[in-house]
Amino acid sequence: MAAHIRALLLVCASLLINSVLGEAPYRFFVWDTTYGVINALGVSQQGILINGQFPGPTIECQTNDNLIINIRNSLPDPFLLPWDGLQQRKNSWQDGVSGTSCPIPPGQNFTYHMQAKDQIGSFFYFPSLAFHKAAGGFGAIRIHSRPLIPVPFPTPEDEYTVLIGDWYTAGHKALQDLLDSGKELPSPDGILINGKRNSNGADFTVEQGKTYRLRISNVGIQNTLNILIQGHNMTLVEVEGTHTVQNSYSSIDVHVGQSLSVLFTANQPARDYHIVVSTRFTNTTLHSTAVIRYAGSSGPTFEALPSGPDDVEFSLNQARSIRTNLTASGPRPNPQGSYHYGSINVTRTIRLANSMGLVGGKPRYAVNGVSFAEADTPLKLADYYNISGVFQLGGIPDAPPPAYNGAMEEVQSKTAAMDSDHRSFVEIVLENSEDGVQSWHLDGHSVFVVGMDVGTWSEQSRGSYNLVDAVSRCTVQVYPRGWTAVLIALDNVGTWNMRSEVWARRYLGQQFYLRVYTPTHSFRDELPIPDNVLLCGRAAATNSSRTHV
Structure with missing residues (x-):
């Protein structure tokens, strides 16, 4: 029996005893990560498979479940998986990014032990090292409410995962080489829906008159995507763990890294209808389709495929309409609306501006004039073992440099971390002086999206903030030449990655x-x-008896 299987069985035995004693249930997963052939756009290429699957297996769990995920790294490369949106309460050790975790070496295994603590919602996982995210290795995470906690909509007939994202025919290593050489990535070659570009088969089968839930995640690396269902409206019910006001939309934008849930009712004649996914805010629009087939379908509909709108104002207004459902329960019995975030005193304002500059003559991207340099030791371990010289605490200023104008400039390259106090309540303003949509994610936390607009943010902009029912989520967009303001309760101790979800x-x-x-x-x-x-790295030189790699 393989050593990693024996180790997992020992862990399972001890955890099952704890489960009998009254802990939340345990769910066990054994995954093998390999390279394999992916032929998503008609060109064979090397991609990352999990248990031979692309996309990878879905994690199904319930609020407070303990997740034991044993990963065998059969790649020739180091490997890490973060769990986007799975908030890792009090547990950044399991965050799966290079600043908190050492990578799993080739040929070895690692067991993640996490808990879906006080969470519900739709999320996904993906590989974070090198440029692995462009190679696959992603999959859905579904966190269901506990049976006694009311959900603000009737139980749907079925649920379907819809993983959408841009895709390249070039391999991930070739894309990484382009970036390393100082070149920009070209436009993607296509859009995938659950690992396929277009389908003439029945991807989703429905019965007339019944209602279904789609859990949608944009797992791509670059583009905002618009999704619609031919001849049907969609009702938004959940965004990254927050039940939302149930607005109806004919199409909805999903920015890179974001997840959400919609309901739709099969209320049209019994035919085949398309789900249409298309790029937004691009010079050339890419499309992909999947099929919704009614039971007893008489064949495809004769209507032309619709396309979503392509203007910033539409998307901005739609984003502002996404609000928290204050009458709904959260993962715990107390209603979400009992958290009156708008009446909490803000202790600190942080303005973060993206920019592009040069380091050593090659293009780099920066936050407030600082481009992050990867360290030889995870920052979390350096902090824990008091290893000096790994990172600079306070290396990111709270505001852009005075001369910042978003143009190409010389930027500083640092392994920088921003310090903050536990339980502080901060305002972060994300500023975008460029022509493309930006998307930002903070691990370990959800943020209240209180305001967004085009133009320049000022203190007077606070007058437009939504301080009552702003949606709480972990990934937010910033529109071209615009800003987005969020409020965050920093109630989760740890070292957490704040990053652009535009992966280059x-x-x-x-x-x-x-x-x-x-x-x-x-x-x-x-x-x-x-x-x-x-x-x-330098943590391997400690006297700890833990595993050294």
Whole structure:
């Protein structure tokens, strides 16, 4: 029996005992990560498979479930998986990014132990190292409400995962080489829906008169995507763990890295209808389709395929209409509306501006003039073991440089982290002086999206903030030449990645780590370092008995 299977069985035995004693249920997953052939756009290429699947297996769980995920890295490369939106309460040790975790070495395994603590919603996982995200390795995460917690809509007849994203025919290593050489990525070659470009088969089968849930995630690396269902409206019900006001939309924008859930009712004649996914805010529009087939279908509809709108004003107004459903329960019995975020005093304002500059003569992306440089040791481990010289705490200023104008400029390259106090309540303004849509994600937290607009943010912009029912989510967009303001309760101790979800920008430095710190070192605030933590870089030189790689 393989060593990693024996180790997992021992973990399972001990955890099952704890489950009998009254802990939340445990769910066990054994995954093998390999390279394999993907032929999504008619061109064979090397991609990342999990258990031989592309996309990878879906994680199905319930609020508070414990997740035990044993990953065998059968790639010739180091490997890491973050869990976008799975908030890792008090547990940034399991965050799966290079600033918090050592990579799983080739030929070895690692067991993640996480909990879907006080969470519901639709999320996804993906590989974070190198440029692996362009190679696949992604899959859906579904966190269901516990049976006794009311959900603000009738149980749908069925649920379907819809993973949408842009895709290249060039391999991920070729794309990485382009960026390393100082060149920009070309436009993507196509759009995938659940790993396929177009389908003439029945991707989703429905019965007339019944209602279905689509859990949609934009798992791509660059483009905002618009999704619609031919001849049907969609009702938005959930965004990254927040039940929303149930607005109806003929199409909806999903920015890169974002997830949401919609309901639709099969209320049309029994035919085949298309789901249409198309790029937004691009010079050339790419499309992909999937098929919704009614039981007893008489064949495809004769209507021309519709396309979504392509203007910023439409998308901006739609984004502003997405609000929290204050009458709905959250993952716990208390209603979400009991958290009156608008009446909490803001203790700090941080303005973050994206820019492009030069480091060593090559283009790099930056935040407030600082382009993140990867370290030889995870920042979290350096902090824990008091290893100096790994990163610069306070290396990211709270505002852009005075001379910042968004143009090409010389930027600083640092392994930078921003310090913050546990339980502080901060305002972050994301500013975009460029012509493309930006998308930002913060691990470990959800943020209240209180305002967004085109133009320049000023203190007077606070007068337009939604301080009552702003949606709470973990990934937010910033429109061209615009700004987005969020409020965040920094209630999750750890070292958390703040990053661009436009992956070329993140790879070339548009990211940093937010250190949410408390001097108390209590397990009530942060879980202890795992027994199976991997130690690498300068942390491998510690006297710890833990695994060194």
